[in-house]
Amino acid sequence: xxxxxxxxxxxxxxxxxxxxxxxxxxxxxxxxxxxxxxxxxxxxxxxxxxxxxxxxxxxxxxxxxxxxxxxxxxxxxxxxxxxxxxxxxxxxxxxxxxxxxxxxxxxxxxxxxxxxxxxxxxxxxxxxxxxxxxxxxxxxxxxxxxxxxxxxxxxxxxxxxxxxxxxxxxxxxxxxxxxxxxxxxxxxxxxxxxxxxxxxxxxxxxxxxxxxxxxxxxxxxxxxxxxxxxxxxxxxxxxxxxxxxxxxxxxxxxxxxxxxxxxxxxxxxxxxxxxxxxxxxxxxxxxxxxxxxxxxxxxxxxxxxxx
Amino acid sequence: xxxxxxxxxxxxxxxxxxxxxxxxxxxxxxxxxxxxxxxxxxxxxxxxxxxxxxxxxxxxxxxxxxxxxxxxxxxxxxxxxxxxxxxxxxxxxxxxxxxxxxxxxxxxxxxxxxxxxxxxxxxxxxxxxxxxxxxxxxxxxxxxxxxxxxxxxxxxxxxxxxxxxxxxxxxxxxxxxxxxxxxxxxxxxxxxxxxxxxxxxxxxxxxxxxxxxxxxxxxxxxxxxxxxxxxxxxxxxxxxxxxxxxxxxxxxxxxxxxxxxxxxxxxxxxxxxxxxxxxxxxxxxxxxxxxxxxxxxxxxxxxxxxx
Numbered sequence: 001x002x003x004x005x006x007x008x009x010x011x012x013x014x015x016x017x018x019x020x021x022x023x024x025x026x027x028x029x030x031x032x033x034x035x036x037x038x039x040x041x042x043x044x045x046x047x048x049x050x051x052x053x054x055x056x057x058x059x060x061x062x063x064x065x066x067x068x069x070x071x072x073x074x075x076x077x078x079x080x081x082x083x084x085x086x087x088x089x090x091x092x093x094x095x096x097x098x099x100x101x102x103x104x105x106x107x108x109x110x111x112x113x114x115x116x117x118x119x120x121x122x123x124x125x126x127x128x129x130x131x132x133x134x135x136x137x138x139x140x141x142x143x144x145x146x147x148x149x150x151x152x153x154x155x156x157x158x159x160x161x162x163x164x165x166x167x168x169x170x171x172x173x174x175x176x177x178x179x180x181x182x183x184x185x186x187x188x189x190x191x192x193x194x195x196x197x198x199x200x201x202x203x204x205x206x207x208x209x210x211x212x213x214x215x216x217x218x219x220x221x222x223x224x225x226x227x228x229x230x231x232x233x234x235x236x237x238x239x240x241x242x243x244x245x246x247x248x249x250x251x252x253x254x255x256x257x258x259x260x261x262x263x264x265x266x267x268x269x270x271x272x273x274x275x276x277x278x279x280x281x282x283x284x285x286x287x288x289x290x291x292x293x294x295x296x297x298x299x300x301x302x303x304x305x306x307x
Numbered sequence: 308x309x310x311x312x313x314x315x316x317x318x319x320x321x322x323x324x325x326x327x328x329x330x331x332x333x334x335x336x337x338x339x340x341x342x343x344x345x346x347x348x349x350x351x352x353x354x355x356x357x358x359x360x361x362x363x364x365x366x367x368x369x370x371x372x373x374x375x376x377x378x379x380x381x382x383x384x385x386x387x388x389x390x391x392x393x394x395x396x397x398x399x400x401x402x403x404x405x406x407x408x409x410x411x412x413x414x415x416x417x418x419x420x421x422x423x424x425x426x427x428x429x430x431x432x433x434x435x436x437x438x439x440x441x442x443x444x445x446x447x448x449x450x451x452x453x454x455x456x457x458x459x460x461x462x463x464x465x466x467x468x469x470x471x472x473x474x475x476x477x478x479x480x481x482x483x484x485x486x487x488x489x490x491x492x493x494x495x496x497x498x499x500x501x502x503x504x505x506x507x508x509x510x511x512x513x514x515x516x517x518x519x520x521x522x523x524x525x526x527x528x529x530x531x532x533x534x535x536x537x538x539x540x541x542x543x544x545x546x547x548x549x550x551x552x553x554x555x556x557x558x559x560x561x562x563x564x565x566x567x568x569x570x571x572x573x574x575x576x577x578x579x580x581x582x583x584x585x586x587x588x589x590x591x592x593x594x595x596x597x598x599x600x601x602x603x604x605x606x607x608x609x610x611x612x613x614x
Contacts, residue, residue: 089492185396188535209516212533221530221607226519228495260610294614300528301608303567307601 002249004044005115005142006033007134008124008238009104010054010072014084015277017091017232025278026058027083029124029148032235035282036242036269037122038065039290040250045115047071047134049107051078061283071112078103091233092207111137119252121145122245123168124238128153128160135167144254146170147199148241151177166198169254172241174205187212188219201259203244205237213263215256222263225271225296232277236270239282243269268293309556311351312422312449313340314441315431315545316411317361317379321391322584324398324539332585333365334390336431336455339542342589343549343576344429345372346597347557352422354378354441356414358385368590378419385410398540399514418444426559428452429552430475431545435460435467442474451561453477454506455548458484473505476561479548481512494519495526508566510551512544520570522563529570532578532603539584543577546589550576575600 013027030046045068062069084098117140123131125148145168153161182193191202191214202214210223244266275281320334337353352375369376391405416437424447430438432455452475460468489500498509498521509521517530551573582588
């Protein structure tokens with residue numbers, strides 16, 4: 001059983017899609033990562049911050065899923081980070097209607113003693129200074145540091161972000177952001193440029209069009225599972241990251257062939273996440289459903305051409 | 308060695324991409340289909356029409372590739388179909404600058420006697436009346452009739468197109484057109500609706516995002532090969548159709564498992580097509596390059612998760 005350290009937001013989301021809307025519900029990168037990773041045989045902890053308004057039932061949810069919350073700081077009198085967004089009919093497009101940093105504005109992460117030797121560190125989308133602070137606290141070099149980020153940090157904290165990217169092993173980023181980061185339209189060229197910045201592996205996420213894994217001249221592709229209904233894409237990328245890092249923490253093997261498996265596991269879990277609002281589906285997903293859908297991924301992609 | 312009957316345009320194209328432009332060069336759906344299929348062990352013929360302006364060297368090209376041109380009508384004094392298009396920086400978007408039907412306007416297809424029992428009929432994008440006329444001339448029921456079409460025919464000749472769709476076995480169509488045809492955003496639902504219209508198989512082409520194959524509840528996905536450079540996407544969909552139908556004509560097996568292989572073969576050849584203007588790359592592609600790239604497709608998609 002490997003140790004997985006998860007860093008990222010724990011948040012309230014309010015979501016509007018063409019199919020309905022929610023009031024404040026459970027959200028945040030670390031939340032989705034943690035829930036996804038809890039489907040694997042791992043010891044995990046979340047480093048994050050919430051306000052006093054954060055319900056006990058959500059904390060209990062983490063504990064029930066065997067996620068260590070001792071480093072999930074609760075700020076007395078503080079308000080939890082809040083994000084409000086609206087998806088278009090084309091669910092690939094969304095507008096952010098509100099972002100309230102609240103307690104996140106002054107957050108100083110503290111890695112728990114017993115996770116300073118974590119095997120895998122999963123840095124969810126967050127201010128790069130927080131990501132740097134976490135890396136600096138690790139007493140043993142992790143097998144793999146995975147970083148997820150987005151265009152906001154490229155535009156506002158580029159120097160810091162570059163510093164983080166130089167220290168990590170896997171960057172996960174979406175296709176448009178990979179293009180923006182490198183000035184290359186071709187994702188093959190973009191991935192090569194990103195590898196020059198530090199990470200050995202680059203994962204380019206293309207939403208409903210799947211994800212690409214690059215290492216030097218090696219490329220692997222995991223499709224998204226074609227679904228009858230996509231209800232709410234919120235958290236799909238984080239769930240992908242959680243499946244990816246959770247599987248790797250469980251297996252302990254960080255070779256290219258096993259990273260292929262990891263992005264299939266990530267895509268597999270993401271296919272559940274989008275079927276309901278918020279974390280609803282991820283809270284209820286069963287082990288046999290996960291195995292059944294991995295089987296669908298095999299059917300979807302495996303062929304038998306003799307060469 | 309199976310028999311493959313190819314119906315579609317043989318044309319002049321003038322193409323502008325961000326990387327350069329061409330004067331009138333060889334183009335047309337049947338041209339790309341024929342060249343792609345000639346990489347397989349098939350007996351093939353093109354049913355189409357050109358004008359007197361069509362160069363002998365292009366006719367010789369077909370003959371050298373063992374493509375029967377006895378049903379490629381040459382209209383004395385006529386002018387060959389001409390298409391002019393311009394691609395944006397995002398090569399998925401193109402504007403049609405000119406379409407001159409010329410000899411295509413009055414074309415009446417005649418299927419050669421020795422191809423009226425073809426194993427596979429590949430109906431490239433063309434007026435649905437021509438496609439119907441070809442089907443009516445077959446004296447033996449083909450193993451498989453494959454139809455490629457586009458939004459223009461949906462908008463202008465819907466009743467005729469519906470008639471063709473009811474008579475075929477495989478529809479290949481792009482994602483936007485599948486949505487337009489069915490009113491369903493989900494490609495899974497769109498494919499199910501199209502199957503109700505007649506075809507046993509539906510192939511949804513997503514350009515650089517790959518292609519999906521549907522039969523009842525079965526789904527298979529072939530990615531496009533991630534390339535460093537895409538130079539000119541013209542003919543990629545037709546080359547895909549040519550690889551698909553050529554491989555099936557060679558193998559003779561039209562079961563779902565073998566159709567998986569066929570869409571990999573189609574995607575494989577399409578990856579060459581886009582590397583140069585017009586048919587340049589497809590004219591020069593070698594057997595060992597094709598095999599080598601099929602190997603890349605395996606590396607790109609095959610994984611080893613025990614279930």
